[in-house]
Amino acid sequence: DTGVSQNPRHKITKRGQNVTFRCDPISEHNRLYWYRQTLGQGPEFLTYFQNEAQLEKSRLLSDRFSAERPKGSFSTLEIQRTEQGDSAMYLCASSLGNQETQYFGPGTRLLVL
């Protein structure tokens, strides 16, 4: 039983560039979540999917952010026109259903120069 995987693990980009992260949830988990964690803070919720439907988006998810889960399996999180304030750890989690425990991946650490 493999855990949640995320790629890449690290990304350095220049301000203004677009970046895309991928998350592969635990097999058969129908819920997938994205969180962002900045230094010294707890993770903050961004969005979540049930199967391919995006059910909720946080106000933190600006227009430059978009997330997809096209076939209800893996998900991608894209940030367009990156800003230095986007530098953070982006965490993905999955769960078997509503109110079930969320299991987290190793995260993608983004640095915007």
Added chain:
Amino acid sequence: AQKVTQAQTEISVVEKEDVTLDCVYETRDTTYYLFWYKQPPSGELVFLIRRNSFDEQNEISGRYSWNFQKSTSSFNFTITASQVVDSAVYFCALSRGEAGTALIFGKGTTLSVSS
């Protein structure tokens, strides 16, 4: 609004000491879940425990124990006989009831255990 407060930013102990990490939460939901996660230096959040709002029984798992008290809105975590491998950031989190499942995290407590 929901909120999780971990008032202890950093705790330092010597191996074999017992240590308690505090967590206080705020919610208007009658149904909710509380969690503890561990984040070692590698960065991955590791699930430790989940408790629902209707189950106030304390739980013990090896050297770990949890004390849930609805009367004080607290869900404290105690490590008995701490070890160096317990050094990590520990997060308490709250999930909403019927409305959704986004986790609301506290700011975390950094535990340093020295030998």
